[in-house]
Amino acid sequence: MSCNDTVHGSGDGPEFDPFRLQRAAEARRRYFVGLSLSSDGSSLAGSVVQTCGVGLEAEARSVSSMSLRLPASLQEAWQHLDGFPSPPGESAGEVPVMLAELAEYQATMVHRLMTETRLGPDQLMAIGVEDPGLWCEVQKNLRCYLGLCDAASLSEATGISVIDGFPARDVSQNGRGGPLSPLPVWILLRSLDPFTASTWFVVELKRSIRVSCFLFSALDTMPRVISFPVEPGLLLLDLLVSKMTANEQAIDQGGRLAVQGKKIPELLDAWKAVEGFRNPAPWNPRVVPPVAFIERLNELAHHDLWSLQDILCTATHLIAEGIEHAVEKCRTADDRPGTRGVVCGGGSENGFIVQQIRSRICETSWCVPGDLELEDVAPRSTQAALLALLHVDHVPANLPHLTGAQTPRVLGRLTPGAPFNWHRLLELMAQNKPSMMSLRRAI
Structure with missing residues (x-):
């Protein structure tokens, strides 16, 4: 019998497929992109993270990472806007201009990561974006948050769905908006x-x-x-x-x-x-x-x-x-x-x-x-990718005893990518829908 001959199992069972297990493993394998803007607005970091499994049971590893130095003009614009606990109100008109320019650099990094990993929009599930955000402390222990991601422009430029604004849902539950790193770090340590x-x-x-x-x-x-x-x-x-x-x-x-x-x-x-x-x-x-x-x-x-x-x-x-x-x-x-x-x-x-x-x-x-044998245990871009994973798998990513929030919530805001990417993501999210969810934890 040659290697090209069809191999059958015994009796009337289904045809033996030597690549079935490999295809099953590949079906469970998902790729997420993570982007992170440094706290001073000087650089952008990106990672592609491969995951296998669902939610907190997933195993994850970074397959590619890179960084990009941002121009001084963009860094100066960010530093002018950043003024926690009270950003300058007269700068509000500058925000969309800065976000549009930042989205161009984010899209450039995503395309470079796709080239390096040979993964396209049809294989990448979503882009998770983490950034310093604009914060304002209205009164003691009460904050407002605005993310620094032009998600619509980024999804249009890449064809990939974008998940950003992770602190916002925690803040809406009277939380501090962080720390949000524990669950991504948990997944990486388990991996x-x-x-x-x-x-x-x-x-x-x-x-x-x-x-x-x-x-x-x-x-x-x-x-x-x-x-x-x-x-x-x-x-x-x-x-x-x-x-x-x-x-x-x-x-x-x-x-x-x-x-x-x-x-x-x-x-x-x-x-x-x-x-x-x-x-x-x-x-x-x-x-x-x-x-x-x-x-x-x-x-x-x-x-x-x-x-x-x-x-x-x-x-x-x-x-x-x-x-x-x-x-x-x-x-x-x-x-x-x-x-x-x-x-x-x-x-x-x-x-x-x-x-x-x-x-x-x-x-x-x-x-x-x-x-x-790691550059870092949990780079912020890798954390962003895993926060996107938790969003897709309907897993609340804030721990109230650490953030001060009243209730754990699924974090992030989802912006659709190209139709094929978006429909594939919706199908996956429907498959991973929790079997039971109380009203207090419903999204």
């Missing part, structure tokens, strides 16, 4: 180890810092996530470097300056007395400047005699201690030991901070994204 039954600590080392605890168990049908902010964030290190080098240096690359210094007990004690360190503020759509920490430094009598290296070393110890406190809070909320931890974000390249975390929380096995 790294689908059979995990332990606890993961995730430290997001960025200009603002957050420590999250992901509790995995075969008995848990819903994600269990505990999360705490940490103050100050890495913005304190950046401001200290800029100030003490007269703007000649912007950051302490890799912690090379801090590791040369010595801890200053007087300064460390003064910083630990700052209210923000003892009681960090809840999630904020903008990075909170560490003004109180800079002011406390300037109040100390001998601050002008201390070297930059010693001050950075002390600030690093302060940040590491704040992270240690957040991890202890997570442990207090759940008695299972945290056996694994990952330090992600730009700060994961700061070897001095990572070393401090490992030495202070030594009962946890810590790693950085490179140890997992």
Whole structure:
């Protein structure tokens, strides 16, 4: 019998198809694009994420990613508009102009991703868009949000349906609009180890810092996530470097300056007395400047005699201690030991901070994204793609105990793409419709 002969099963059963399992796996495989605008409007990041499975049970991995530097004119327009907690009202007319220009760059990135992955609009399910948004605090704990995506222009230019405005539904439920990263991170951690039954600590080392605890168990049908902010964030290190080098240096690359210094007990004690360190503020759509920490430094009598290296070393110890406190809070909320931890974000390249975390929380096995053969655990563009996945699969993506919302909701606003893409997406959403949904959780 040659390889071209038809192979039949025994008896009167259906014809044997050696590629049936492969086609079944491909049918469950879906691709989403994620786009993310940086907080300062200077760059755009994009990812194509492959998923297999539905909702929180999906496995996901990034198959392509890239970044694009935006022109200075667009960055200046964004910085002029951004004014949380109260954006300038006279700038309202500039918003649609900026969004239309931004949509052109977003479409360019999507086309580049399609070229690199050889995936077309008929294979990509949707584009998830995450951006800093325009925010206004009407009164304490009451915010308004406007997304920065011209979804109609982007869908027209690419032929792909667009899902954006993820914080809006949480804000409408009297939530803060974030953090929205926990469920995408949950999916990515489960994808790294689908059979995990332990606890993961995730430290997001960025200009603002957050420590999250992901509790995995075969008995848990819903994600269990505990999360705490940490103050100050890495913005304190950046401001200290800029100030003490007269703007000649912007950051302490890799912690090379801090590791040369010595801890200053007087300064460390003064910083630990700052209210923000003892009681960090809840999630904020903008990075909170560490003004109180800079002011406390300037109040100390001998601050002008201390070297930059010693001050950075002390600030690093302060940040590491704040992270240690957040991890202890997570442990207090759940008695299972945290056996694994990952330090992600730009700060994961700061070897001095990572070393401090490992030495202070030594009962946890810590790693950085490179140890997992990843550039980052959960880039924001990848998170945007997974938020789009959760929208398509009717999964509420906000956790009320973290965002302050009254009710969990399916997040995002859906704009149709080309007819073929749109009809395919509608069919998929109909297939994944939950069998039961209470009125309180209905969309």
